[in-house]
Amino acid sequence: MGRDFTSILDISRDEMDLLLDLALGMKRDGPSQVLRGQTLAMIFEKPSLRTRTSFEMAMYRLGGNALYLSAHEVRMGEREPVKDVARVLSRMVQAVAARTYDHATVTELAHYASVPVVNALSDDEHPCQALADLLTLRERFGNLAGVRLTYLGDGNNIARSLAYASVMAGVHLTVAAPAGYELPSETVERALALPGGGSVTQTHDPHEAVRNAAAVYTDVWASMGQEAEAARRAEDFAGFQLNAEVMASAPADALVMHDLPAHRGEEITDEVLESPRSVVFDQAENRMHAQQAVLASILGG
Numbered sequence: 042m043g044r045d046f047t048s049i050l051d052i053s054r055d056e057m058d059l060l061l062d063l064a065l066g067m068k069r070d071g072p073s074q075v076l077r078g079q080t081l082a083m084i085f086e087k088p089s090l091r092t093r094t095s096f097e098m099a100m101y102r103l104g105g106n107a108l109y110l111s112a113h114e115v116r117m118g119e120r121e122p123v124k125d126v127a128r129v130l131s132r133m134v135q136a137v138a139a140r141t142y143d144h145a146t147v148t149e150l151a152h153y154a155s156v157p158v159v160n161a162l163s164d165d166e167h168p169c170q171a172l173a174d175l176l177t178l179r180e181r182f183g184n185l186a187g188v189r190l191t192y193l194g195d196g197n198n199i200a201r202s203l204a205y206a207s208v209m210a211g212v213h214l215t216v217a218a219p220a221g222y223e224l225p226s227e228t229v230e231r232a233l234a235l236p237g238g239g240s241v242t243q244t245h246d247p248h249e250a251v252r253n254a255a256a257v258y259t260d261v262w263a264s265m266g267q268e269a270e271a272a273r274r275a276e277d278f279a280g281f282q283l284n285a286e287v288m289a290s291a292p293a294d295a296l297v298m299h300d301l302p303a304h305r306g307e308e309i310t311d312e313v314l315e316s317p318r319s320v321v322f323d324q325a326e327n328r329m330h331a332q333q334a335v336l337a338s339i340l341g342g
């Protein structure tokens with residue numbers, strides 16, 4: 042795999058397959074200490090539970106170290122320019138993971154850093170989450186080709202990375218969003234141009250969208266940084282809640298997915314999240330295994 046992982050578009054279909062194989066192998070056998078003596082710096086402009094913990098544990102389990110740098114500490118772009126942060130960190134650590142608002146901040150870091158940069162979520166993408174999600178589906182279905190996945194909700198960072206990853210994995214993704222919250226058409230066109238045999242279709246009808254779904258996925262209606270829009274979004278997304286009524290339109294064995302954190306009573310009900318169909322904690326755990334594969338591939342030689 043190449044140097045940076047700022048987007049699913051940074052890896053090829055074959056590289057994605059290899060990463061998933063490697064992650065499954067590491068989950069089964071335990072990781073080896075291939076990153077002994079290496080350090081990952083993690084710059085987070087937004088809060089995190091899963092991403093921070095999974096990156097730290099991934100480095101620890103691979104024999105390396107992780108260094109958490111909070112937004113308050115670094116004040117990227119304010120205390121000093123992004124390009125200086127990139128070059129200073131490159132002199133001291135072997136890789137950087139960054140969680141940012143603006144996606145351009147991650148790509149600017151990658152441009153100026155002489156060490157690999159991994160996207161730990163930006164407003165546009167969450168590639169590590171998409172890898173963990175495919176890993177979760179592979180554990181359940183074996184082969185990803187032909188799996189029908191439905192995403193209910195905002196055409197946001199989660200949906201975009203999922204769209205790219207789905208097409209490359211041969212997954213048929215249906216996105217059901219309210220008008221005005223769809224994935225941008227250029228994202229869908231870019232996804233459909235990728236090799237892999239999967240597809241992305243969009244609809245405004247949640248019940249229709251889940252009818253043949255092997256798994257139904259949702260995410261928060263107001264993402265980090267959109268808190269001021271929460272009330273308006275709650276109105277706009279009414280009818281798109283992942284609840285028992287929507288799940289009744291899906292096949293009886295359809296899985297329930299969420300990247301977490303979840304807002305129970307908003308995008309998903311407690312009943313559905315806690316149901317036996319829910320694989321949300323597998324997704325969370327798989328963040329660590331997927332990122333071990335990414336870090337070992339980028340840094341392990």
Ligand code: CP
Nearest residue numbers: 089090091092300301
């Ligand atoms: N899913 C995810 O990225 O969670 P965190 O925001 O807690 O890292």
Ligand code: NVA
Nearest residue numbers: 197260264265300301
């Ligand atoms: N769309 C959410 C994902 C959180 C993991 C956000 O950006 O806040």
